[in-house]
Amino acid sequence: MIEGGRPARPWGRRIAAALLPCLLAACGTAEPGPQAQPAMWLVADADTRVYLLGTMHALPPGTDWDGGKVAGAIDSAGELVMELAPGELAAAGEVFGELAPRATPLAIDARLPQPALTRYRALEASGSDFGGDTLDDWAVVVLMAQRAAKNAGLSSSDGVEPGLTARFKAAGKPISGLETARGQLMLFETLDPATQRTLLTRAAAGSDAAMQDIDTLVAAWTRGDVATLAAEINADIDAVPAARRAIVTERNRRWTAxxxxxxxxxxTVMVAVGTGHLVGTDSVPAMLEAAGTKVTRAQ
Known part of the structure; x- marks a missing residue:
């Protein structure tokens, strides 16, 4: 899809990187990386403290994100709550393999207009074949997100969640999840066909700029720049209202409850979820505040 003579913004890349941990898998070596100060919020009363840490599910290898106020929050928390518990995250690949195939194959060439198809083929050519003809539109977006993350030098093993999991496991503290892998992927599987096609078309049309967009997101996350994160993520997802409701707003409402x-x-609890859920007008902090709960920026 081309808007105003320019490629549509690569919605699939940005939202996947910011929101869904089971979408990204990339490899890298552990070397010294950038220092990060990710945004974190605190909800507290007389005897309860809930830290809300905005995560990136894949990061440049060696990124140092757990210093500063985050270190103190990790040490003080008695439990960790993530989008997916470790067991659910491990099961995500199998669930994806079950849900992703189309009932009847349909060539990608028949789904995408030019030049979106050309950009899709260029991204595909950077690695192995996506096998997109046999997959649902949403599943192709997932594979494109994985490829873009890998091409941008991100590593899921260097994301926030694995580091938090290791720290809490070593301390013998409980770890749980707000959702299941199947539940997360069903958010996409149950989108109507027109919305899925819109996501695929926009992602393909903007895939030539995917690495630049990922770099922008990671840089904003690294410096805790909430305004830029909100502008970048919301500018894309606002263009697909049905997806926004299912993937952002309704989940934020459940997590707020x-x-x-x-x-x-x-x-004291550490709640670590994709940063996209913690910025913007319908974010978890915004919903908590709207309900009369005080939320303070802790880092």
């Missing part, structure tokens, strides 16, 4: 209920029990 979970946090509100958790505040009724004492203790």
């Amino acid at each position: 979970w946090i509100a209920a958790r505040m009724a029990r004492p203790g």
